Amino acid sequence: MWAIPMLIAGGLFAGGVLMIAWERIPAWRAADGEEFQTAFAHTLRRADRLQPALLVVSLISTAGFALTAEGAARGLALLASAGFLIVLVGSGAWLVPIQRRLVEPGSTAPASELDELRSQWLLGHLLRTVVALAALTLAVTAAVS
């Protein structure tokens, strides 16, 4: 019951964050400040409607799978759900406040501060991608254990 939503939502979520890391981050690194802020705001507008929902479904279904599984499958699924939880909490506590600052309309923050926030967000997203990939691999391994 839990395996199918866990694998589908987990795969879609991890694939999405991987594509941002692989395709968007190099473009955003190369962009100047204003160009970055515009492109980043556009992406956020779309990402914020899909990625958190996929992450929550991944977390709930992986936790549900862990509760109903036994042995190694349970342990692996618990680790996977911990990974998804870290991504959720880390995004909410660290990356969302940075995002808000970066796309704040009429922001008067100096360019150096915005550059620092951009670097922090890009680093945070790369860390989130690594954790999401690890959580997906653990969830997949749990499903076949």
Added chain:
Amino acid sequence: MSGALRLATIVMLTAGGLFTGGVVWYAWERIWIWRRLALEDYAVDFRRSLRKADPALPILLVICACAATAFAWQTSGTARMLAIAGILPLATILVSSIVLAEPINNQFRRRPEGVVPPDAERLRRVWRRFHLVRTALALSAFALIVTAVSYA
């Protein structure tokens, strides 16, 4: 489940999930943004995006399809039937991407950055529709191989 089948399943699901997630991401985010860009900006962004997505997504697709073939080979009954049903849309995506999307990609890729190909508006529209169909195929393929695993 044997060790070989377990390995094929893990590779199939991981590569399949990342491929489908990537394709869905393009349909959800890039296509929405590209529709709103001026053609000059679209030509630049599309060309840059191709440079990153082109090696990554086809590689994930081929890995998933090969692992799904190994999975189907080692299973029987409903699991095998569902895996084969999942391989078919993956093969369709691969062939149609080469036949339909690549000529469009090449129109942008072979020109210097910022140069808009003739008939670019039509190319953008055709590529967008093709990608939405490809996304539906990828989602159905992934759903089929995930369901196949529950019967293995």
